[in-house]
Amino acid sequence: TNRGDIEAKTVGCVAAGNSGVLAKMAGLKLPLESHPLQALVSEPLKPVLDTVVMSNHVHGYISQSDKGDLVIGAGIDGYNGYGQRGSYPTVEHTLQAVVEMFPIFSRVRMNRQWGGIVDTCPDACPLISKTKVKGLYFNCGWGTGGFKATPGSAHVFAASLAKGEMHPLAAPFSIDRFNTGALIDEHGAAGVAH
Template sequence: MTTDPLAPSPDADLPPGAHLPHHPEFLWRAPEPKKNYDVVIVGGGGHGLATAHYLARNHGITNVAVLERGWLAGGNMARNTTLIRSNYLWDESAGIYEHSLKLWEGLEDELGYPILFSQRGVLNLAHTEQDVRDSIRRVEANRLNGIDAEWLDPKQVAHVCPIVNTSADIRYPVLGATFQPRGGIAKHDYVAWGFARSASDAGIDIIQNCEVTGFVTDVDRVTGVETNLGRIGAGTVALCAAGHTSTLTDQLGFRVPIQSHPLQALVSELLEPIHPTVVMSNAVHVYVSQAHKGELVMGAGVDSYNGYGQRGAFHIIERQMAAAVELFPVFGRARLLRTWGGIVDVTPDASPIVGATPYENLYLNCGWGTGGFKATPGVGWCLAHTVATGTPHAINAPFALDRFVTGRLIDEHGAAAVAH
């Protein structure tokens, strides 16, 4: 396999003296594609790799190919801010994210691979009276769903994260926050490598630099995919291509209700450990955590225009930094190291699409917006079940494509939990 030449050292985020059990180039096989597979997964990011892992682990299906047009996990999986939480408002959303969080809690042992999962807690700040009302409503909804959630007043916020500016005389005064103690972060590259190693060890083929350029169909079935490496036959196809999903479904003659936008993030220079948790603010579109090796990882709001460019507009970053410095004065002199952008796929109700399509043997997984990373093991589990059995898992059944026809939407817009 080949790795991104600009990627950091594989051991860069591990504690001093610790090393990965193997470097990435030795973690999975690099086979030539076979002519036919029982299942073809399009997209070698976190969701595609997790689906492959659970097809093998839960269902014994190993004649599977994961096709990645670039390098493994080089799309959104390498371009997110690694936040993990499950404190969403609606029952359906809470169900799939809590299922995922429970899997995160045992994933390192399951994969036998370090993923640096750190349950340091997630704070969602409230800056207005309406924020407060919405946040308390969400805390109560979380508790009804058995999800750990607390409402903190400003003094309690300062106790959990002393570096947050809780003064009353700033543009965005902190009136309180929700807190999920079980939330946190994980190392995205290691998560992908762990899933890839597990799938490869089970006999699943992971094929990089393999771009799907078309589909072979027979009435209402997809019988294969055309790629730059040739035609590959498929018994079942699962699309896990995130923001590029619509470019694939357009070739099949049906549309999905998603829009793709750049989402920007950045990291600072290395700093001493000072930030104990994850802090988010939907009102000002900034979220901040500190990675294991010391850099601040910060994200912004979604750029308003549609596009597939993996960068965004400077004014978004400028507003993000202004808000971050106000909320965290201690970081006022920190230097910016680098920025990047991912491609988020947003649906009209800010909830994902996971399930059947107009083609009998074609399944869809897209529309996660800014919530894709945290859902990685959960959606892999549910999509694997859907592919293996031909019927949706109870957890992903509400996220069917036809809800946009029936009106059974899961509207996370304005729920103070949509972003990130």
């Protein structure tokens, strides 16, 4: 760490978009790509939308916060990177999707936009796994859909670290699946492509 060494027999790494960077420090290359995923927030409006709307067809989602801001997002930026900004073509595509669903929002001004870094696996499923470095485990690869799953996965991850063996619920998410070919391939589960 930047405050010196910390020693432990077992280390669990849960650094999401930076997992690949940490893996590299241990001489590992994970089957992960890091991409920016953007979100946008508009100026506040009076109540106009009382539910979350998501379209897989035009690929965008929108809801209205209690403060009145529209909260808007879509897919990842196509390039790999760690810049927490994202690119304009993705902003344009996102807003095109929203305006196609709701033409009424075409004149709404955006207040801010940012990008977080998401860690995506080729089969769109996470890695909850031992590594070839003894005592080093990773729980990552949750991509654009980890809100619901990361708290639960933490329980099986902690149990795995405590016992030194992967919990049966975590076992299919091993890094080895990219060697054995036993991929999980649940792109549809999140309802979004990443």
